[in-house]
Structure formats: C-alpha cells, structure tokens
Amino acid sequence: QKEVEQNSGPLSVPEGAIASLNCTYSDRVSQSFFWYRQYSGKSPELIMSIYSNGDKEDGRFTAQLNKASQYVSLLIRDSQPSDSATYLCAVSSNNNNDMRFGAGTRLTVKP
C-alpha cells in the first residue's frame, strides 16, 4: 500500500464546474497536509495547507481534512482552463522533516 494515494486521472471538468480531488494516506501520525499544483515542466506550487479536521477555504479553493478516515480533499470552485495542471497531495509528520507525496491527479478544465 502506498503511503499517499491519489487517483491519477485524468479528471476532466467543464469550465465553471467544481473539481474534486481526493487523497488518502496510511500513516496515522501524519499531522500536516498540503496541496501543490504543478504545471507541465514546472515545479510544484503550494496552494493550500491544512492541519486540523474540517474545511479551510482560500478563494476558489477549499481543503477538507478527516483524520479519522485518513482522507484529505481539494475542491476547486468555478474551475478555469488555467487550473489545468497536476495536483499533488503531500503529507508530513509533526516534525516536518519530510513530506510524502502522492503521484498526483491530472486535471483538465475544458472551455
């Protein structure tokens, strides 16, 4: 079992729709959770961090964390073609010595 699992996609949504990206993790001591966006040929860019159960909103992005279910998700509202990218879920233990990444979900937003 991989430590961090994501659906590889591709996930395709029409412009203006809500894109829902999911991630599960296996290490119960994980305390810090991150979503990165990576455009083709570029490096990952931090979108959201979440540390407590519940929802965290930042503009069109909402991260949701459920530690009991070992599940973290990212919702993108009013999706735009510029949101087309690979979204990486990353998980870290409390000491932040390392981050473990999923393989990423490729999102395509069609005009």
Place this chain on the structure above:
Amino acid sequence: DAGVTQSPTHLIKTRGQQVTLRCSPKSGHDTVSWYQQALGQGPQFIFQYYEEEERQRGNFPDRFSGHQFPNYSSELNVNALLLGDSALYLCASSLVYLARSSYEQYFGPGTRLTVT
C-alpha cells in the same frame, strides 16, 4: 522577496560521473529539503538540512549526499551516476521557528538531470 533558486537548470551527465546541484533558499528561510521527481511521479524525499546538519534522510543510497552552508544555501551531490538517476531534482525551503515549526515548504524551479 527572493524565492528559492536552483542551478543549473539542465544538466547532462554520463553514467558513472558525479554531479553537484545547488540551491539557495527563499529569503528568511533556514531549512532546505531535496526531492527527486521521476517523470509521472510525485516528488520523493531525499534529505533535509537545518543548521548545517542532515536532519532526516529518505530511502536513498549513500551515493546521494548533501551539505548546507552558513548562509543556508545547500548542495546535493550524486556520485557514480546511474541511468535511473535521471529526474527533476527539486529543492524546497522552509523556516523553523524556535517555538513553533512552520510546515510549509516552497519549491525552486528544479534541475533537470539526464544521465546517458
């Protein structure tokens, strides 16, 4: 605000050679982590440096070594290159407060290493 910088951008090496990659952290950051990202995969943690010492290491052989300098910049060295070392090497920086850790890591543009 200077972000994370890495050099070189691209590098082509021959199997068996050695390579050194460089990273300067974001202004104000003191911790540097290195990751290897193969095509189509998520980044894999190599090691992290803080206060010029290796804090933690991922599942990488001793051929991968590093260093952090007093100005917080860092180097990644890979000896005896293998074809499988071809990847995007990413440096990420963060800041560790005395009282509370900042967990967010910010990536540089990466170095694309090709081993032939």
